[in-house]
Amino acid sequence: MSANTRRQPTGEGDIPSGTGQAASSAGDPPGTGAKAAAHKAGRPARRFWSARRIPAAIVALLSVAGIGLLLYDVVSVRADRPGMSWRQRLAEELAKRPLDDIWMTVGAAVAMALGLWLFLLAVTPGLRRLLTMRQPTGILRTGEVRAGLDRHAAALLLRDRAVRVSGVQSARVDVGRRKVKARAQAHFRDLNEVRADLDAALSKAVANLRLAQQPKLDVRVRRPKKG
Numbered sequence: 001m002s003a004n005t006r007r008q009p010t011g012e013g014d015i016p017s018g019t020g021q022a023a024s025s026a027g028d029p030p031g032t033g034a035k036a037a038a039h040k041a042g043r044p045a046r047r048f049w050s051a052r053r054i055p056a057a058i059v060a061l062l063s064v065a066g067i068g069l070l071l072y073d074v075v076s077v078r079a080d081r082p083g084m085s086w087r088q089r090l091a092e093e094l095a096k097r098p099l100d101d102i103w104m105t106v107g108a109a110v111a112m113a114l115g116l117w118l119f120l121l122a123v124t125p126g127l128r129r130l131l132t133m134r135q136p137t138g139i140l141r142t143g144e145v146r147a148g149l150d151r152h153a154a155a156l157l158l159r160d161r162a163v164r165v166s167g168v169q170s171a172r173v174d175v176g177r178r179k180v181k182a183r184a185q186a187h188f189r190d191l192n193e194v195r196a197d198l199d200a201a202l203s204k205a206v207a208n209l210r211l212a213q214q215p216k217l218d219v220r221v222r223r224p225k226k227g
Contacts, residue, residue, distance in 0.1 A: 047212075048148055050126030059118065128177065132212040151175045154209060158182070161205040167194040169224060175215070180206060182219045195221040 073084050097104055130148040155175040162171035162182055167189035174181040182202055186194040199219045206217060 047125040047132050048127045048130050048146070052121050052126065055118070055121050131175070131177065131209075134210050134212050149209060149211070157209070158202055158205050161201050162198060165194065165198045165201050168198065168221075177213065177215065179216045179218060182217070184219070184221045185224045186221050187224060191221050191223070195219055 069084075073087055077083050127148075129151050131151055131154060133147040133149055135146065152175075155173045158175065158180065159171050159173040162168055162173060162184055165184075167186045169185045169187040171182065171184040173183075180202070182198065184194070184198055198221060199217065202217055202219060206215065
């Protein structure tokens with residue numbers, strides 16, 4: 001997922017990230033500092049699993065149709081009626097064709113590919129657009145709560161942090177599960193200075209996302225194209 005924008009003027013109503021934390025710490029009763037630190041530390045959480053409703057519905061419908069046809073044919077044969085012509089022809093073809101026949105090979109490859117696809121759907125979580133957040137610790141019954149952050153929302157948040165860096169004219173942020181790519185254009189200041197400030201700002205912003213798996217940060221800054 002990605003986000004792209006131009007630099008917008010920031011208002012005077014922006015509140016520094018440390019202000020709310022300092023105020024809450026000052027107003028907390030004694031003994032809650034350890035709980036807050038434990039809550040901030042958190043523990044890793046498992047990824048969200050997709051329900052896979054569409055593949056499951058397709059497999060169920062195909063299974064019901066195939067089993068229904070087979071059951072109907074078996075009942076017909078048991079009732080002294082001729083079996084379906086397509087089943088008889090299929091049985092004859094399977095009996096006559098050798099294993100190295102091209103159609104046997106193609107059919108086996110298709111069946112193996114479908115089986116592998118269903119196996120991957122069963123053992124992989126899916127929902128790649130959601131980034132799993134860390135679960136808090138030190139608070140009762142927080143193990144029952146699971147939080148996730150949409151990759152597009154994370155990209156928008158990091159992009160807003162990027163365009164606030166002095167010298168950044170525009171920025172593009174791509175958020176993946178393992179890496180965050182930031183591409184910025186600087187219209188003034190030295191590129192190395194802008195990149196250092198941008199790297200520091202985005203590193204702090206990524207840490208504040210509280211993700212279960214901390215992604216790597218890749219920052220690149222260049223001048224806008226002339227003309």
